[in-house]
Amino acid sequence: DTAVSQTPKYLVTQMGNDKSIKCEQNLGHDTMYWYKQDSKKFLKIMFSYNNKELIINETVPNRFSPKSPDKAHLNLHINSLELGDSAVYFCASSQDRRGRQPQHFGDGTRLSIL
Amino acid sequence: RKEVEQDPGPFNVPEGATVAFNCTYSNSASQSFFWYRQDCRKEPKLLMSVYSSGNEDGRFTAQLNRASQYISLLIRDSKLSDSATYLCVVNPTTSGTYKYIFGTGTRLKVLA
Numbered sequence: 001d002t003a004v005s006q007t008p009k010y011l012v013t014q015m016g017n018d019k020s021i022k023c024e025q026n027l028g029h030d031t032m033y034w035y036k037q038d039s040k041k042f043l044k045i046m047f048s049y050n051n052k053e054l055i056i057n058e059t060v061p062n063r064f065s066p067k068s069p070d071k072a073h074l075n076l077h078i079n080s081l082e083l084g085d086s087a088v089y090f091c092a093s094s095q096d097r098r099g100r101q102p103q104h105f106g107d108g109t110r111l112s113i114l
Numbered sequence: 115r116k117e118v119e120q121d122p123g124p125f126n127v128p129e130g131a132t133v134a135f136n137c138t139y140s141n142s143a144s145q146s147f148f149w150y151r152q153d154c155r156k157e158p159k160l161l162m163s164v165y166s167s168g169n170e171d172g173r174f175t176a177q178l179n180r181a182s183q184y185i186s187l188l189i190r191d192s193k194l195s196d197s198a199t200y201l202c203v204v205n206p207t208t209s210g211t212y213k214y215i216f217g218t219g220t221r222l223k224v225l226a
Contacts, residue, residue, distance in 0.1 A: 033214075041199070043158070043216040056213060090157055099205035099212035102148050105157040 003027050006091050006106035013081060014114050020077045021109045023091030031055075032074040033092040033103065034066060043090070049074055050097040086113045115140050118204050120217035128225050131192050135220045137202030138184045146205035147185045149176055151198045152219065158201055161187075192224045 004025045013019055025032060033056075034046040048056035049068040063079045074091060088108045095101040119138045127133045139147075147164035162169065164176040164185050175188040185204075189196055202217040 040218075042218050043201070045213060048213075088155070094214075097212055099214060100146050102160045102163055102203075103214060104160070107157045108155075110155075 004091055004093055004104050004106040006089075006109050008109060009107065010110050010112075012112045012114065015081055015083060017081050018077070018079045019081060019111075020075055021089055021091075021111075022073070022075045023106055024073050025091075025093040025104070026072065027093055027095075027104060029093040029095050029104075030071055031094045031097045032068065032071070033094075034074065034076050035090040035092060037088045037090060037108075039087070047074075047076075048097075055097055081111075081113050083113050086111055117141065117206060117215045118202055118217040120200075120202050120220045122218060123221040124223050125220065126223045126225055127192055129192055129194060131224075132188065132190045133192055133222065134186055134188045135200055135202075135222075136184050136186050137204075137217050137220075138182075139202075139204045139206070139215075140183070141204070141206040142180075142183060144183075144204050144206045147176075147178060148203040148214075149174075149185075149187050150201040150203060150216075152201055153198050158216075161200070189222075192222075194224050194226060197222055197224045 031050045033048045047066040052068045065077045068074045091106040092103040094103045149161040150158040151161045152158045168177045173190045177186045199219040199221045201219045
């Protein structure tokens with residue numbers, strides 16, 4: 001009974017393609033996040049949704065478009081993939097948007113652009 | 115100054131040793147603090163939250179020093195399995211937007 005699950009775990013594709021990553025949480029949390037961890041291992045917030053409402057949108061190229069159909073799901077669509085998009089993408093959730101409770105992470109999607 | 119700073123290490127310690135890491139934060143209004151552990155190519159996993167009075171969980175002790183704006187993690191009786199990267203996370207609680215800010219992590223290697 002995985003708490004935060006992401007699919008796919010590995011994604012290998014060519015430059016210019018469009019791809020999606022899905023995330024689901026069964027913790028009953030209100031808030032979900034997408035992070036990018038690059039080769040330097042730094043975890044950087046990309047987006048956050050609270051009850052389907054976008055609340056954090058960092059400086060991310062508009063090729064990246066998150067979508068939250070309900071509070072248990074947060075998907076990430078990436079258009080026109082570039083070499084620099086190669087990274088591990090982590091989905092996370094937390095109880096609410098106030099940040100007083102810890103986040104729980106999915107096991108990541110390893111994206112490699114050829 | 116970075117919002118959250120950690121010594122990247124690596125800290126190489128023998129099994130059984132005690133090791134401590136610090137993490138400094140820049141926003142004095144920060145309210146929430148956490149330590150996560152990340153193994154190579156895996157997701158960050160919550161190790162412990164850090165409470166104002168300090169807290170302990172088995173061999174792990176976390177402390178918060180608001181005056182000097184840092185949190186610490188102490189690991190006693192290190193095990194080989196403690197080898198990982200330890201991430202400090204701070205919620206700076208800027209008005210209206212709550213973000214978790216991650217440090218770059220401190221790498222620990224416990225040696226046999």
